[in-house]
Amino acid sequence: MPLIVLGLNHKTAPVDIRERLTFGPDVIVAALRTLLEQSSADEAVIVSTCNRTEIYCATADGRDIEAPVRTWLGQFHGIEPQLFAQHLYAHKDRDAVTHLFKVACGLDSMVLGEPQILGQVKGAFKTACEAGGSGRLLGRLFQCTFAVAKQVRTDTAIGSSPVSVAFAAVSLARQIFSDLSKQTALLVGAGETVELAARHLHQHGIGRIIVANRTVERAHRLAVQFDGYAIALTELASHLPEADIVVSSTASPLPVLGKGTVERALKQRRHRPMFMVDIAVPRDIEPEVGQLRDVYLYTVDDLQGVVDEGMRSRNHAAEQAVEIIDLHCEEFMAWVRSLDAVSLIQHYRARAECVRDEALSRAARQLAAGKPPNEVMRHLAYLLTNKLLHEPSVRLRQAGREGQSELLDAANELFQLSQGQDSGRR
Incomplete structure (x- = not known):
């Protein structure tokens, strides 16, 4: 999954470093646009508060863009990367999803469970949308984030007990x-x-x-x-x-x-x-x-x-929140994994449609030449079946010769071949 978050917060960086790397509302749109241009990221959201600066990026082809984002961050603020590199953290893929969920739920805040951060994350996402920084992946991720935070607020006591x-x-x-x-x-x-x-x-x-x-x-x-x-x-x-x-x-x-x-x-x-x-x-x-x-x-x-009692209550609520986060993180990752299948299905259908169109065109020419419709239909059915099954059949025979049982099992599961054989016997 081509997702990364690069950032620093009150736990990893002193206030003088955080101040120098913050993004004010007057520059954040320009920052997003230059980030997309210079880092090769396809999507980006910047979350910047007094206690944290975090850059969420996604790429369509899965390339590693951590180094370009680090370089861009220093260049945008006019700071040499070595001055803040030790304070940065980077989370990728599933860890990045979990981190964002925890941030929005207040589990990564200076005051455990504080609610203001959710509004700040929503504001950051809205700005990214307006600047053209959010696409399919980050759009889905942040919408899931807001749903998770709402459930945590509703189903746990994370924000109800006094901790100051x-x-x-x-x-x-x-x-x-x-x-x-x-x-x-x-x-x-x-x-x-x-x-x-x-x-x-x-x-x-x-x-x-x-x-x-x-x-x-x-x-x-x-x-x-x-x-x-x-x-x-x-x-x-x-x-x-x-x-x-x-x-x-x-x-x-x-x-x-x-x-x-x-x-x-x-x-x-x-x-x-x-x-x-x-x-x-x-x-x-x-x-x-x-x-x-x-x-x-x-x-x-x-x-x-x-x-003290409030802190004990919030710590218990935080444990419940982590369970909710883990569940929704797995659901989001399952959706991400499905994107590969969607692309594969689209290519497979496109190839099948090309075969169909070619066969239909040939059948139309045969009908125009006066061939009997029944003969044309039989030939069309034969041609479609042969064209669609030829390459998979060749690959399955090769897999059988080479002993690739995993591929044969996968084909059996994919096309439900055993089930079809059983139905035929009945």
């Missing part, structure tokens, strides 16, 4: 507040964990998001991504009564929320419950806040147990 502190925090919030669309979240800090929490909250339909940070400009950059608004850290106490959910993760050496501030906020809220998550180390929220009624306070240690 931010995800765990939002999962707990959803348990406490069944309808997040009516709730307000106050996020303290603007770092990676807070951004991830904001993303999860937004995806689950949170009503409002407020971002508080020492630098208001940074808070604003984060808030606008999720239709929220920003406040300064000094405004925290005045906005706290609005918050049903508080997620805090700053680098402050001292708590930014004390027991007294939270008590006053609860009075203004008329003791409506407040869910608070302190992800910071050292802590942002005084431990005594957890003693207050109507406050559900969780620290990073409390959430770690949820994360």
Whole structure:
């Protein structure tokens, strides 16, 4: 099978190498076209994200194009191949199919089971189609990939369990507040964990998001991504009564929320419950806040147990996903193997049709010359039978003389000759 994937990811290459070999949306169409021109690939799809760059190529005649693709990759980015060669991996044929299935299902991601990669793979395939890079083989492969990923999402719990502190925090919030669309979240800090929490909250339909940070400009950059608004850290106490959910993760050496501030906020809220998550180390929220009624306070240690359990659940789901992947991989490979038979059948039928057309033409001339139709029909039947069976008969006799029992057995199986003999005897 003429299929190869050449790539690198967060496991094999540091970020500075990944950055230099990425394909942005403004260049990927041009990249696909030059790849097809310069590498001798007949089909190509490029998957490029912050954590991976992968080039999927297929050829009609099965030639090895790994070296040309490596050369093209370096030339396109203006990098000497020896600078990134050690970070590349190459998978061919069945291994390439399995790899793509795992990538799309989130089994090869930094966060096991993360769903964003499937959308990125779909986008890459769509771009390849628009650029003329996808043909029969890759078209079938990527459609199968999307079906496999859908089944894995449906039949396993690969994406349902929290495997990050931010995800765990939002999962707990959803348990406490069944309808997040009516709730307000106050996020303290603007770092990676807070951004991830904001993303999860937004995806689950949170009503409002407020971002508080020492630098208001940074808070604003984060808030606008999720239709929220920003406040300064000094405004925290005045906005706290609005918050049903508080997620805090700053680098402050001292708590930014004390027991007294939270008590006053609860009075203004008329003791409506407040869910608070302190992800910071050292802590942002005084431990005594957890003693207050109507406050559900969780620290990073409390959430770690949820994360560990979620990881165990996803690992189990990943094992189930691999079983699904193996099954569909074999189905795809069976389809690929059938392509050789399709080509053979087409050639065989074309030859038979040529014999038929020649025999019909001769019969038409005989009829035009006045020969009796019955005689012409008998001659036509004889001619067709003789022409179609002559070469196979000669080859079978030769196989018998040379003791090629495998060929004789194959012919017997192909034409069901034993079955025909049995029918004749009956």
